[in-house]
Amino acid sequence: MTRTERDSMGEMTLPDDVYYGIQTARAIDNFKISGLKPLPTFVDACLLIKKATALVNAELGCIPVGMGMAIAAAADEILDGQLRDQFVVDVYQAGAGTSHHMNVNEVLANRALEILGDVKGNYNAVNPNDHVNYGQSTNDVIPTAIRIGALLALDHVLLPALANLNEQLRIKAIAFADIVKSGRTHLQDAVPVRLGDEFQAYAQIISDHIQRIHLAANDLKTLGLGGSASGTGLNTHPRYCDRVAEKLSEITGFELKPASNLMAAMQSMAPFVNVSGAIRNLAQDTCKIANDLRLMDSGPKTGLREIQLPPVQPGSSIMPGKYNPVIAEMTNMVCYQVIGYDTAIAFAAQAGQLELNVMMPLIAYDLIQSIEILGRAIDTLAAKCIRGITAVEDRCLAYAEGSLSLVTALNTHIGYLNAADVAKESLATGKSLRQVVLDKGLMTAEKLAEVLDLEQMSRPNG
Missing domain, CATH: 1.10.275.10 (Fumarase/aspartase (N-terminal domain))
Structure with a gap:
């Protein structure tokens, strides 16, 4: 038929x-x-x-x-x-x-x-x-649809996922609160830290991003719907603009309002660039956290092996017994894609001419796709990775006790130059820092034990 x-x-x-x-x-x-x-x-x-x-x-x-x-x-x-x-x-x-x-x-x-x-x-x-x-035009419907679509994606996918990730990170921060490990800067030994404090920092980073995204999303709630073909409102009822914003608010549950200048709302893609930028910013930090997890789980024999990520599938088609940090790896890939989408959105946003930006289909797809794939990746990271992380406590302690950066605590007692000499001799001879200090007669054993207390060093003011 x-x-x-x-x-x-x-x-x-x-x-x-x-x-x-x-x-x-x-x-x-x-x-x-x-x-x-x-x-x-x-x-x-x-x-x-x-x-x-x-x-x-x-x-x-x-x-x-x-x-x-x-x-x-x-x-x-x-x-x-x-x-x-x-x-x-x-x-x-x-x-x-x-x-x-x-x-x-x-x-x-x-x-x-x-x-x-x-x-x-x-x-x-x-x-x-x-x-x-x-009373409508592609020119006012599509930018409004991008706004509503992005709000839906944030509300249903990304923000719940971020809340879950934040919770799982805070749970691990509490669980690992007493585990001392070596800090690292420049990928070199640094002063001791608590594993729990590292996870607490991750949680705070995510919490800050939640606030940034909420702030950026407010831009999406101002609508150009009613502008019709070029922002003049041609062929619309005089009450249409206000009524349709009210009706759409009622249907969606979002607090929407008509733009004070419908022509500006039609021309400018700035709200989408702003939200995309917040999502890209989140992707960059999420990528860093995933990289940290991979690094701390490296090994098991030849890497750091301070934590163990939960194995979720075999890691090799040829090496038996191997597992890989696949959830963190997937998260990295999604973050890279989101950063690429943000670049495309930025180029598309500046490509408008006069009363219309004709690149909106690209912006619509890339923005909503960014929000949703990053949200699903973060939800998976929280559920299948963060939740099941365990600490390898003896490895953490061994690194903390063996770190040359413990010498930092000696600065105020023996001076920076003497402390540097102690570190060099320890590295050259294989003697512990404690032994070198005692051999040189720089401190008493009792005072040295007090100064090199790992628990105190990792939280000196707490």
Whole structure:
């Protein structure tokens, strides 16, 4: 079974079982680029916008009430999981996202037609452009969808994952609070620290990033929806802009408001760059933490081996009994990808001309994808790595006791130069620092034991 649809360029025959229409079909033919389809979260954001706009336009008398309810009902069905395979336009598509936008409009129009007892393709009854898209433009819908999609991704994926990671790090900080180990700077021996304090520092780093991300996300809550084609509000009801922000707030649970300057909200991609920058910043620190875990677990015989990461799968196709820090490695790869996405977003954001940035499809995909893959990676890191870490206490203690940097504690008692001579002699002869100090008669045994107390050195003021 087929149906024939017509647009401004002519006619086309489509299979009757598809819910997208002729403009989507043209985009499928034009953009056989990556095979990447729109992210589900971005589709959800578009559907939430279309539901809100349909209800508001119906309330304002711009479209019939029954039609508005049918469009909203169609959006709800898809949000509940139906017809998800109908959003088919490649990520790399027509500038500004017109192809994806019309894909959404056509699917909603055709499903609304069925809800009203009509047949797909009868656009005289429900039209993708004239009704589903009433008072809207790709130019204000897509940047709004990026905002809503990013908020959804943050709320549902990344922020819960960060809260979980923060909790797991704090649990380990408590568990490892009394374990003394050698600190390291420049990858060289440094003064003793507590393993628990290292994990507490990681937890604080993550906590600080949570606050930065919340702050950046506030920019996303100011909408340019209602600006229509170029930010003037052409073809919109005078009350539409305020009402649609209220309705979308009610539907999403986010505190949204219309921009004071709709043209500025349409032109500037700064909110997306700001959020992307916060995500990149998080990725950089997350990458550093993952690298630290890999380093502390290096070995087991020829590395540091101060901690053991939980083995989750065999590590080699040829070396029996080997396991690798695969969760931390995966986290590194995701972080590198996020940093790459941030670079692409920055280039795309500056590529707008006059009243519109046509690179929005790239920004939409890269921003939401960054948030979601980093969130899933962090959740996996917390659940399958951090939670199961154990300390190799005897190894930590041995490194702490053998570190030449213990000599730092002697500075205020024998002076920096004498302490440096002690360190050199210890390294050259293999004698312990304690023995060299006693041999030189620089301190009494009792005072030396007091000064080189590892517990005190690792927390001198605590």
